[in-house]
Amino acid sequence: MVSEQRFRRHVESSLDLRAILTGRRILSVSRRAKRIVLHLDNDAHLYIHLGMTGAVTLNPAREERHTHLVLTLGEHEGSGVCILAFSDPRRFGKLVYVPPGVAPDHDLGPEPLTLPARRLGRLLAHTRRPIKSALLDQTLIAGLGNIYVDEALFLARIHPLRLACSLGVVEVATLSRAIKTTLRRAIRHRGSTLRDYRDANGESGSFQKLHRVYDREGEKCRRCRTAIERIVLTGRSTHFCPACQKR
């Protein structure tokens, strides 16, 4: 039950969150790709995208400077009130209201963790973009970000500039496994904290210590000792080992 709200600032300016949320019950909280989805009891959805520096914190010890939204959630089965704060220093994150009747993920491709290799192959077969660009396209496959694409391509030993449609069935199968392995490892280590990332308890992740290529330009490849290279592709930093990942 949402019992009270103190909105600092609406992340989406045209949104009247107070009107939308007052008296609503949150039926469930789930994740879809990079979105945290709240299912409301009127069948609408509200989702939070953390962008690059966003963080949702439960019962924060103190309020940070860049807190844009504070929700006070009512009691539920004796749990007591709970404060949920959304802060985002760089404000690339967003809060989106999705009205009843609209799927909160209508604009997203499938989840990589449950995507069979054969379907991945079909998705990649009809695009002539570099594989790195294809994997970052959220309408094609949803949930992979820059770090994890670089890490997965290294694990699969595929060069980021290879055209997506040029991958053979064996390469696609390897890539599919590499994507899943990379994501599971990253989740197990609670994400990559390069600078800002914190989880809902304010804790840093540690997966950055296990990066094979990301942010390691000029350092030695952990497999073959060759210097890791960095190029810019689709406007994004792209890291790879030129020896392990041939074109």
Next chain:
DNA sequence: GTCCATGTTCTTTA
């Protein structure tokens, strides 16, 4: 002052 940044989306260009 400069450059760069875990992301998305729009516009321009080809």
Next chain:
DNA sequence: CTAAAGAACATGGA
């Protein structure tokens, strides 16, 4: 039609 490239968004750290 497809897709690449660039800019924009806002802020802070190196």
